[in-house]
Amino acid sequence: MRATVLVRPKQGILDPQGAAVVTALDHLGFGVTDARVGKVIDLEVDASDADTARAQVEKMCEQLLANPLMESYEVRILG
Amino acid sequence: MASPQPRIGVVTYPGSQDDRDALWALAASDAEAVPVWHEEKELPDLDAVIVPGGFSYGDYLRCGAIARFSPATQAIVEFANAGGLVLGICNGFQILCEAGLLPGVLLRNAELRFICKDVPLVVERDDTPFTSRCTKRDRLVIPVKHGEGRYMPPPDLDPAQVVLRYATECNGSVDDIAGVCNAAGNVLGLMPHPEHAVDPLLGSADGALLFASLVEAARARALASA
Numbered sequence: 001m002r003a004t005v006l007v008r009p010k011q012g013i014l015d016p017q018g019a020a021v022v023t024a025l026d027h028l029g030f031g032v033t034d035a036r037v038g039k040v041i042d043l044e045v046d047a048s049d050a051d052t053a054r055a056q057v058e059k060m061c062e063q064l065l066a067n068p069l070m071e072s073y074e075v076r077i078l079g
Numbered sequence: 080m081a082s083p084q085p086r087i088g089v090v091t092y093p094g095s096q097d098d099r100d101a102l103w104a105l106a107a108s109d110a111e112a113v114p115v116w117h118e119e120k121e122l123p124d125l126d127a128v129i130v131p132g133g134f135s136y137g138d139y140l141r142c143g144a145i146a147r148f149s150p151a152t153q154a155i156v157e158f159a160n161a162g163g164l165v166l167g168i169c170n171g172f173q174i175l176c177e178a179g180l181l182p183g184v185l186l187r188n189a190e191l192r193f194i195c196k197d198v199p200l201v202v203e204r205d206d207t208p209f210t211s212r213c214t215k216r217d218r219l220v221i222p223v224k225h226g227e228g229r230y231m232p233p234p235d236l237d238p239a240q241v242v243l244r245y246a247t248e249c250n251g252s253v254d255d256i257a258g259v260c261n262a263a264g265n266v267l268g269l270m271p272h273p274e275h276a277v278d279p280l281l282g283s284a285d286g287a288l289l290f291a292s293l294v295e296a297a298r299a300r301a302l303a304s305a
């Protein structure tokens with residue numbers, strides 16, 4: 001099963017990378033008022049169905065892929 | 080009879096940088112410095128352990144996130160849970176937070192700059208095994224060198240766990256926190272590098288106070304278990 005994990009800085013946490021991106025976009029003439037920089041993790045999961053894959057990937061997020069103090073995560077199962 | 084030298088380990092992970100300076104600082108502080116390789120599943124007989132600075136495992140994913148799972152880190156968690164003295168410096172602080180031995184997390188510096196300079200610190204507690212040679216409100220000058228040192232405590236952090244603060248704003252850390260200990264007080268993490276400040280020739284010898292405190296506490300434990 002292919003799965004994608006989106007890891008984002010939690011709401012309310014200062015994201016200086018995002019702030020730098022807003023400044024750079026502003027220099028290019030784009031009107032952007034906010035940007036948050038996270039990461040994408042694409043996985044090939046050894047699971048027979050989507051529910052099993054989702055449960056496994058959520059465990060991976062809790063144990064390693066995200067730090068719940070500073071990051072939120074979203075799991076997408078692509079089949 | 081001369082008092083025995085306590086045995087204090089320093090872990091080396093792939094990407095550790097400050098392990099040698101930590102070993103050197105321990106030897107200069109009258110301890111027996113014991114190198115520990117990251118693949119060791121069991122620690123040698125030690126009276127304390129230092130988790131040093133650097134970029135363990137390339138800081139991939141998050142600082143300290145991979146090092147947390149190395150065999151030596153697992154052994155350190157057991158050592159700390161049994162009451163052993165553990166000092167985490169810079170990347171070592173990040174690793175101890177990821178491993179759950181210390182509260183909170185270290186984020187990218189607020190101003191997106193790698194900060195490398197001597198900074199003044201204020202000692203908030205002089206009753207820990209790591210600061211017993213200091214006096215509360217002392218100011219220490221110790222260098223920092225990090226890109227991800229902005230400390231964010233959990234909402235329920237006990238303020239009594241704050242051991243060191245930056246005397247002036249440094250990297251955007253909440254409440255200028257530079258070092259915290261666990262509730263039991265046997266684990267300390269700090270972003271500044273005391274191992275780089277143990278000789279006046281290096282600009283400051285204030286870090287030697289932290290090493291002397293640790294060595295004294297480790298020696299007391301070695302004598303108690305002898």
